[in-house]
Amino acid sequence: MKTELTFHGAASCVTGFCARLRTESATVLIDCGLFQGPKTLKALNYQRFPFDAAAVDAVLLTHAHIDHSGQLPKLMRAGFVGPIYATSGTRALCEIMLADCGHIQESEVEHLNRRNERRGRPLVEPIYTVRDAERVMRQFAAVDYEQWTQVAQGVRARWWNAGHILGSASIEVEVDEAGGPLRLLFSGDLGPGGRDYLRDPTGPAGGGDHLVVESTYGGAERPPCSPAERRAALAKEMMNAHEAGGPLLIPAFAVERTQELLADLIQIVDACEAPPGEIFLDSPLAIKACDVFLKHGWSGTSNPFDRIRAKGHLHYLEKPWESDELDNLRGWHVIMAGSGMCDAGRVRKHLKRLLWRREATVLLTGFQAVGTLGRLLQDGRKTVRIQGEPFQVRAHIRALDIYSGHADGPALQRWIEARGPIGGRLFLAHGEPEAAKALRERLIAAGFSADSIVSPVLDQSFRLERTGVVESPSQRRLGAAQPAALDWHNARSELLNDLEERLDRAQDDATRLGLIERLERDLQPKA
Numbered sequence: 385m386k387t388e389l390t391f392h393g394a395a396s397c398v399t400g401f402c403a404r405l406r407t408e409s410a411t412v413l414i415d416c417g418l419f420q421g422p423k424t425l426k427a428l429n430y431q432r433f434p435f436d437a438a439a440v441d442a443v444l445l446t447h448a449h450i451d452h453s454g455q456l457p458k459l460m461r462a463g464f465v466g467p468i469y470a471t472s473g474t475r476a477l478c479e480i481m482l483a484d485c486g487h488i489q490e491s492e493v494e495h496l497n498r499r500n501e502r503r504g505r506p507l508v509e510p511i512y513t514v515r516d517a518e519r520v521m522r523q524f525a526a527v528d529y530e531q532w533t534q535v536a537q538g539v540r541a542r543w544w545n546a547g548h549i550l551g552s553a554s555i556e557v558e559v560d561e562a563g564g565p566l567r568l569l570f571s572g573d574l575g576p577g578g579r580d581y582l583r584d585p586t587g588p589a590g591g592g593d594h595l596v597v598e599s600t601y602g603g604a605e606r607p608p609c610s611p612a613e614r615r616a617a618l619a620k621e622m623m624n625a626h627e628a629g630g631p632l633l634i635p636a637f638a639v640e641r642t643q644e645l646l647a648d649l650i651q652i653v654d655a656c657e658a659p660p661g662e663i664f665l666d667s668p669l670a671i672k673a674c675d676v677f678l679k680h681g682w683s684g685t686s687n688p689f690d691r692i693r694a695k696g697h698l699h700y701l702e703k704p705w706e707s708d709e710l711d712n713l714r715g716w717h718v719i720m721a722g723s724g725m726c727d728a729g730r731v732r733k734h735l736k737r738l739l740w741r742r743e744a745t746v747l748l749t750g751f752q753a754v755g756t757l758g759r760l761l762q763d764g765r766k767t768v769r770i771q772g773e774p775f776q777v778r779a780h781i782r783a784l785d786i787y788s789g790h791a792d793g794p795a796l797q798r799w800i801e802a803r804g805p806i807g808g809r810l811f812l813a814h815g816e817p818e819a820a821k822a823l824r825e826r827l828i829a830a831g832f833s834a835d836s837i838v839s840p841v842l843d844q845s846f847r848l849e850r851t852g853v854v855e856s857p858s859q860r861r862l863g864a865a866q867p868a869a870l871d872w873h874n875a876r877s878e879l880l881n882d883l884e885e886r887l888d889r890a891q892d893d894a895t896r897l898g899l900i901e902r903l904e905r906d907l908q909p910k911a
């Protein structure tokens with residue numbers, strides 16, 4: 385039997401990375417992430433896996449982000465009993481992130497079931513609980529960077545620093561086959577390089593058979609930015625937000641971005657490069673992650689996160705009521721709250737009370753996936769809905785791309801070229817179709833043959849030959865164009881927003897009534 389590679393996630397979309405490698409003697413998964421973004425995509429999290437979880441021998445984990453690790457407890461519940469290989473940094477972060485995710489699953493289902501009960505619909509179960517997240521940690525096995533580990537019968541793997549978040553890795557896999565090992569490399573998420581908090585991404589040199597590369601920012605080209613320039617840009621955003629009257633709300637990705645931003649914010653305030661003010665970290669997960677960074681964030685002899693301690697200007701808000709008290713605070717201060725794409729967590733509470741205030745500033749600092757509230761704000765929407773309620777956007781919406789944990793197009797190209805020559809195929813995964821297309825065009829312009837580049841769709845399966853691939857039949861859960869597209873839930877929000885706006889803007893009540901009557905006529909069944 386030929387080795388077969390199937391993409392069960394992050395294929396023509398950014399989230400839910402999961403690749404299944406089936407060899408003659410074993411089945412291993414590379415990551416097992418949760419889908420995020422449009423509801424159609426998130427609904428997949430509630431469905432069964434499209435493969436037998438009990439038949440998986442091992443999971444090789446690139447990094448702790450939930451869109452790469454978030455379905456591990458579900459995999460265990462579905463019968464997976466094998467080891468989960470990961471670096472010690474990834475393990476430490478997964479311990480807090482999976483428990484947090486379990487907690488979110490439990491409370492979302494509780495909320496949903498209250499509604500289901502009211503509407504007489506059947507109750508649903510959480511995908512997994514905090515207890516499941518704690519149990520799956522027993523299956524973790526630590527690996528060291530750049531050391532070969534036997535991960536299953538006839539399969540070896542080696543982890544390389546990917547410079548994306550603490551513990552992140554690209555994973556090199558060798559599969560024993562007649563005629564010598566088949567060599568694959570999974571990039572995981574790749575960091576931008578040139579950052580003081582992260583190492584530059586590394587990887588094996590000397591070529592391989594097939595390469596699977598992320599393409600999140602495949603269409604982006606960022607000017608180089610030194611740590612000093614980065615802090616200066618953040619200080620400028622702080623000055624502007626202060627001038628507008630404050631506060632500054634930073635929707636934060638709890639792990640890595642939050643700690644980097646905090647380290648910079650504290651350094652800026654300590655150096656008097658921005659007006660002094662209180663900094664509130666309003667994310668229980670990010671607070672826990674700060675401890676992990678104090679323990680594991682060492683680069684050489686110093687820990688760049690050492691200044692992040694809850695003293696002086698920095699306050700940790702652990703309890704929900706502490707977070708509610710910020711409502712009484714006026715004037716200049718900084719609030720960081722999760723989630724980074726604004727579609728979950730405490731940040732929604734702050735957006736509800738700040739979005740309509742002209743003196744407030746919201747600073748987006750990371751990737752905003754299609755269908756998320758963060759993306760709508762970034763796209764300049766004037767009205768948005770939060771938990772079904774419409775809100776006018778009067779606050780200053782700013783975006784700062786320099787904290788992104790992802791390599792841009794040129795950096796991806798450099799990383800790919802350093803791994804070459806590739807004898808087989810280059811799979812572009814983990815990107816929205818436009819980004820993957822841009823990276824594909826960039827690589828073709830750099831001399832890669834168009835035939836060698838494959839952009840897989842969800843659940844697409846390939847038999848791996850040494851110099852090429854043959855597509856094998858597979859069950860698809862979604863249509864090819866669906867994963868990154870806005871779905872009817874987004875369309876409904878948009879229609880409702882549009883209606884609210886038109887009704888608000890209408891000259892008088894007669895016009896408003898006329899508009900509603902016209903809509904009602906259209907809703908009548910056609911004779």
Ligand SMILES: [Zn+2]
Pocket residue numbers: 447449452548573
């Ligand atoms: Zn990631």
